[in-house]
Amino acid sequence: MIWFSRVTKLHYGVLRCSLSSASGKSYSAIQVPYLSRQWCRYGAPRPVHYYSTLPPATDISVQYKYGRPVLSLPLPSRSELCQFSLRPMLMTVTDLLSDIQREDPGVAIAAVLNTDGERVCTTTSIDTVLNQDFQILINSTIYRIHSPGRESPEHSTSIDDMKTVVHMLQSALNLPEHQLLRQTQLLRRLDTLKQELGPLELVRAQVARRAESQSMRVEWAVVAFLALQGSFLGYLTWFVFAWDVMEPVTYFITYATSMGFLGYYILTKQELLYPDAKDRQFLHFFHKRAAMEHFDIHRYNALRDQLATVESDLKRLRNPIQLQLPVNNIQPSN
Numbered sequence: 001m002i003w004f005s006r007v008t009k010l011h012y013g014v015l016r017c018s019l020s021s022a023s024g025k026s027y028s029a030i031q032v033p034y035l036s037r038q039w040c041r042y043g044a045p046r047p048v049h050y051y052s053t054l055p056p057a058t059d060i061s062v063q064y065k066y067g068r069p070v071l072s073l074p075l076p077s078r079s080e081l082c083q084f085s086l087r088p089m090l091m092t093v094t095d096l097l098s099d100i101q102r103e104d105p106g107v108a109i110a111a112v113l114n115t116d117g118e119r120v121c122t123t124t125s126i127d128t129v130l131n132q133d134f135q136i137l138i139n140s141t142i143y144r145i146h147s148p149g150r151e152s153p154e155h156s157t158s159i160d161d162m163k164t165v166v167h168m169l170q171s172a173l174n175l176p177e178h179q180l181l182r183q184t185q186l187l188r189r190l191d192t193l194k195q196e197l198g199p200l201e202l203v204r205a206q207v208a209r210r211a212e213s214q215s216m217r218v219e220w221a222v223v224a225f226l227a228l229q230g231s232f233l234g235y236l237t238w239f240v241f242a243w244d245v246m247e248p249v250t251y252f253i254t255y256a257t258s259m260g261f262l263g264y265y266i267l268t269k270q271e272l273l274y275p276d277a278k279d280r281q282f283l284h285f286f287h288k289r290a291a292m293e294h295f296d297i298h299r300y301n302a303l304r305d306q307l308a309t310v311e312s313d314l315k316r317l318r319n320p321i322q323l324q325l326p327v328n329n330i331q332p333s334n
Contacts, residue, residue, distance in 0.1 A: 062148060068085050069085075070083050070084070070085055071096075073100065075100075075106075076104065077106030084103075092122065092123055092126065093124050093129065107139060109140075110136070112135070113142070120134065130147045133147055186314050189310050193303055194307070197300070197307065204300060207293055211289055214285040214289075215281045219281075233253075268280065
């Protein structure tokens, strides 16, 4: 209440002062000091200052949107932000400045500067400019541009996503037609190889039967020789000579057999095993018989290799993963 009464008295004094000035009357010197004392006591009205909390927008950051760097730049004539999509590998500094001047005809001076204030060559690619921070001069205003650089996680993720989308789009548009064309070519090649291999297979089967029979005859001959050798040694031991005489003979026969095994290893570089020896004998008779029948083994082997390659390519091409088809459920075999 005390404060309110004092403010009321001050307003009353000011009102009387103004009325006296308008009517030409003057008050005593006692009242004027009272008003002066009241004015000084409560103070004169102070001017009001308005401040903005937003600094000038001179710092701008390049952001990646939809896999591309986007530069939001204020234009002088329109007093608003305008987004410019940058293509790092296809655009140069000239292209960026041309887009800015084409968007705002009020831009008379436009240039790209580095952080030291030096002008960047107009033929420099945007990919090189985005490697580090830079500046853009528009008329008399310089904007500092903060580039995320190449190591931005958002940039890497966006580029990987873009590559995935492009790959899926390319596969969806071109893969079925390409697979069908490739399958047709492989089937034609497969049919041609089978036709060329038909007569050769008949000759090879005939030569293989002859070689197999000859190798079997050699095996039976070896068995007969060993049986005859054992029988002859037994006859000499029990009916002609005594064991004391035949013991050194059997020793030398065993020693000669060991030398034969060692000679076989020296010639063939293989241990004397019955399956390997049989295969070696079969191949010997097969090549010998093929030369007699004028059978071209090298051509036959080349055609067989080509046939195996074509069949492998067809198998991979028909794979559900390559065709992007759902894989059938694998049923357990009984």
